[in-house]
Amino acid sequence: MKLKYVAPLLALSMAIGTAYAEDTVTVTIGSASPLSGPQASFGQDNANGVKMAIKDLNAQNIVIGGKKVIWKVDAQDDQADPKQATTVAQKFVDEKVNGVVGHLNSGCTFPASRIYNNAGIPDITPSSTDPKISQQGFKTFFRIIANDNALGSGLANYAKTKLKATKVAVIDDRTAYGQGVADVFAKTAQKDGMKVVDREYTNDKATDFSAILTKIKASNPDVIFYGGMYPQAGPLVRQMRQLGIKATLMGGDGICAPELGKLAGEAVAGTICAEGGSPLSQMPGGEAWKKRYDAEFGANAFQLYSPYSYDGTMVLAHAMMKAKSVDPKKYLPFIQNINYNGVTKKDIHFTKTGELVDATITISTFDKDGKKSVIAVQ
Incomplete structure (x- = not known):
């Protein structure tokens, strides 16, 4: 059955x-x-x-x-x-x-x-x-x-108005991102009346920046802007301090990572970065x-x-x-x-070219323990 x-x-x-x-x-x-x-x-x-x-x-x-x-x-x-x-x-x-x-x-x-x-x-x-x-x-x-136009110009304006910088040096890693954000920063810095005293180049695999930094040190800039990512920015700022360079390191969202503090140690203190968007809070x-x-x-x-x-x-x-x-x-x-x-x-919506409408940027700084805190939202 x-x-x-x-x-x-x-x-x-x-x-x-x-x-x-x-x-x-x-x-x-x-x-x-x-x-x-x-x-x-x-x-x-x-x-x-x-x-x-x-x-x-x-x-x-x-x-x-x-x-x-x-x-x-x-x-x-x-x-x-x-x-x-x-x-x-x-x-x-x-x-x-x-x-x-x-x-x-x-x-x-x-x-x-x-x-x-x-x-x-x-x-x-x-x-x-x-x-x-x-x-x-x-x-x-x-x-x-937000794109590099917002990040680079926002950081340059902050360097002028808040840090009272008059001389800046610019380094980029020759990638599309690094060169792009560095170009915007340099152009805006000049427009804001700051002098770009040196423009140097490296690559996205570099770890030794002693030659570049030795050259930059002679021009005594108030700010060194780095267009690139955190794996290079960490040793870069550490070597800056080892050479006695007191300039503030600035960079875009590529260096705005918790990992930067681990790579740089206490040398990260005072580093300023900008990221597209608002802080989590x-x-x-x-x-x-x-x-x-x-x-x-x-x-x-x-x-x-x-x-x-x-x-x-x-x-x-x-x-x-x-x-x-x-x-x-x-x-x-x-x-x-x-x-x-x-x-x-x-x-959330976009322009005809795909850009985010009403994009915001957040500028932050690191302390010696690698903790990042917000100092401006634009």
């Missing part, structure tokens, strides 16, 4: 399974950042923000186009290398991801953005600040943070979000950009919901005026 029910039950089981499969759709968000090498702490922080957003989206049981969405993240290591970034970008295109949050570095986002544009896949960077990226005219590119959902982040990834995981990668993921998801489609080409037009209330900012 029992055998009579095997076939009908099997058929019913298969029917239910088929119906379930047809009633779900998988959405994959690509996350691209350096997950290895000197900048890995920044890169992992970016990826963590995306992962946290994906977890929250899955908990909401979202339905788009009549199908329940299963959200996934594909986190790839671009090694902070433009060539590897294009490989990662092509991988995302080949795998038909639904959107991308990345890359971390401007030098990586610049070439990758063309690949995404050609494929019609929206990409939101939570951290690349080179203005030239948005000037390419790609409709798929968006930046959810002034973000609409910053402090509550940070508690959840720490519980998920550990108290030492947070660096800088994860709230922006979280919001970037949410912007893509909400654009899909408004479009009632997970097809990149169909939901892309909904991103610019998404008006999403995020962790980092209320009413």
